[in-house]
Amino acid sequence: MTATTLLIEKENIEIPLKDVLIFAGYRTCDKDSPVSKEYKTRAGDALSKIKQVFTPKACFIRSDIEKRGEDFVEILGMRLESKPLSELLSPCKEVFLFAVTAGPFVDREISKMRFSPVDEILYDAAGSAAAEALCDEAERQLSSLAGKKLCQRFSPGYSGLSIDCQGDFLRLLEAGKRAGICLTKGNMMAPLKSVTAILGIPEREGEERTLY
């Protein structure tokens, strides 16, 4: 099959404030102190703004795993070298590749906050939380498309998988055209709050795996 746009309704995306706070280092703090309360309030403001400006986009492609070895898999001619990934996908013949982005306006909003270090961090955290929420939504939709639970999502840059594959990844997904995601020279993505990932489709229901 070819790359396809995944329709994401902005209204359906829930971005929990809890996630923003985790990204912003709130986890360990005296939650009753006025400072923490103020920090939380401002995190809430950041989240509202990000919710207002984010323009979620996503696309995916479904493919067979063409080749596999102990420490690599090959998908659509793209060789992904990572032992944990190969293990993760062991119960699967097929995978989804997907990309999501919270869109360029999140980047701009974060950039606007450069005059206020606290807000810069909170907006960045809210942007990350938005990207996470989009991944969850993409995963939900793809799982329903496959009709079963999928393996844990795995992204380039983790567990030994180099981000050098990012370019191939985005090309296969036609992510530029479908989601406005571009590659930077360092194989990063722009907009900033974008994620690419692989989801293994286990052959038999109940065989989905997690990394750890």
Next chain:
Amino acid sequence: MNILDAIKERRLFCDGGTGTYLQARGLKPGEPPDLWNLSKPDEIIGMHKAYLVAGSDIIAANTFSASPLRFENYEEIIAAAIKNARLAIEEAGKEGEAFVVLDIGPSGRMLEPLGDFPFEEAVETFAKIVRAAVPYSPDAILIETMNDSLETKAAVLAAKENSSLPVFVTNVYDENGTLMTGASPEAMVAMLEGLSVDALGMNCSLGPKQMIPLVERIMKITSTPVIVNPNAGLPRTEDGKTVYDVGEDEFASCMKEMASLGVNIMGGCCGTTPEYIRKEREAVSDVPYSLPAKKDITMVSSFTHAVFFGERTILIGERINPTGKKRFKQALLTHDINYILEEGLSQQKAGADILDVNVGLPEIDEPSMMKEVVSELQAISDLPLQIDTGDEKALENALRIYNGKPMINSVNGRKEIQDKVFPLAKKYGGLIVGLTIGESGVPETVEERFEIARKIYERAAEYGIEKKNIIIDPLAMAVSANDGSGLVTLETVRRIHDELHGLTSLGVSNISFGLPERSTLNSAFLLMTMTAGLSAAIMNPFSADMMRAFLSFNVLSGKDKNCAGFLERIGDYQIEASEQKVIKDSESHPSKEETKDDDPVFALSSAIERGLKERAADIAKRLISEGTDPILIVNNAVIPALNNVGEGFEKKKLFLPNLLMASEAAQAAFSVIKENMKGKDGGFDEGGKIVIATVKGDVHDIGKNIVKVILENYGFSVTDLGKDVPPERVVCAVKETGARLVGLSALMTTTVPAMEETIKKLHEETPGVKIMVGGAVMNEEYAAMIKADFYGRDAMASVRYAEEVLR
């Protein structure tokens, strides 16, 4: 007949989807169709022929992604693609009737400042494609599927600078009715007509039905032929295959509606096949054809929206200008871009529609400063800009990278200036301010100023610039120097408005120069000029008097629907209310300690510890106004407060939010103190210089940003190189700044080698420089292994190490 003549006479039909067609013939996902020009030319010729037979007049050469960024042999691919298209036309017996266009798709890179692709590199990339195609004589260039306005502009400039071929542009609009990076259809029309493209419109993304309202919006304002190439609806998966939800007949009936709206060139995009084109052509055959009527609409645009002139008076914020502003001059001299950007953002908040940008100072390199400020401003503000400079190079720099259609300030009645500015305005597009200054200065009479205005229109026309792209500034001159000067300006505004039906703009505040109570006079004059028909006021949006007058005029002249603008903003200009707000703010954070002891130094310390930034700034202001030595404020209030918080953090009694909020409050106090330290600016930087960066390949920089904020508050001068920083840049920055300490951050396991490489380079090229590292993947052992000098587990640990090394 050439393609432009053909458009004048009849509706032309493009081809449909390429990827979809070729995938049905064995093209694999991810396999570039462009390569088939060489490996399977017969398939490509066959596809073109199928479209020609179905009724396409315009065949896009199969060059959508034939870019030097992707293929070393892009020139060979492009040559073969155009030849294949020509051959198909020949074989279909359509020579002289059908046309071949060079097809240019997006580069796949995001332009700066959102991404890392420099504008000029983008232009050069597209230029290479154009130069490779020109020898094979395509009939036009089609720049398509562009979802970013700035990249679109780069491609158009490349096409125009490297060929004399007609240029057609189609953009991708999403379900919000904008490009992915934000531009509305109106903004795109403003920019593309400014760049003098030969046809504009949209393709891909949406199905034909969803495109109709967008096409309507374009038709309302454009004078340029319009192209529409929709997808066959939205794709979905069915039995593992991608299918589109709009069939040939439904597609054709939508396209008939488009034809009735006046679309001049139509075809299809993803999911459409020769059959779609055949039915489309059939369906629209009885719809009468005409070119879009010339519209007398004046607009400028940013990367998101267009601002229209003539409906109500437009407010142009004048504050980005060093004239008479000491602090602004200082910001230019010390390259304090953030100060300039803040001026921009605050004016936007205050209600400006457009921002004037003047960064001219004899001591600085204006062309490079202008480029930087425009680029940075359009990264954070979506207001259109007015490029205000007398420096030709600075003007061109700004016009090139400007993401939209700007205002250009200015030309006047002098030929010498016109000959410099008009050609640039013609090339890049812009609404040009024409000052009524003649060869011998500013005339005193209405008649003479009026005459200069008329001549400016005439001269512009010689350069092919329409009257709608000129806005006359009849000049407000100090009434203190000449009793009648206000009347002369007013009458000139009125006559240009009534007799020439032209637009006017005015730097209103000049009228009160040399008199007291300037804002009273300015606001009265503003009302008078608006009544006389002023189209745009260049003014200070922070002047409450002027803003009250501005908002009131709009309401009273019936230009503020439901008084909405007035109701939304007038509250900002009630003096009593803003005073109450200050009192309320300080009351909202009562402190037992403060009520016990109102020593302001103690109060400042306490405000910082509690992260109250407004309060910290207020107290610092009070202390300064009472004559307290700034150094004492820092030593007795700011530093002890930060130390308390820092120690609390180290003892795990306080946490990251406390640390950050205290830092922010301290910064607020610092900036007040710095502003008041005449000649001693930067005097707190004796803490030492540090370069910090997130290493190459790593994009996570929150941790690094936190460390930076805290280090700065402890008085260190931090050069932040950002994220994804190559080792060479770190080395270079260390050499340039003379920093003796470097902080490196990495979050992903895959980027640790980059960190190691950076450390190795630093040790080799800048011996003696200490390196501290941090980030989620780091620990003490790992840090030692890659030969870092220190592992900082958190921000405070970095501060302590910096103190050890640098103090």
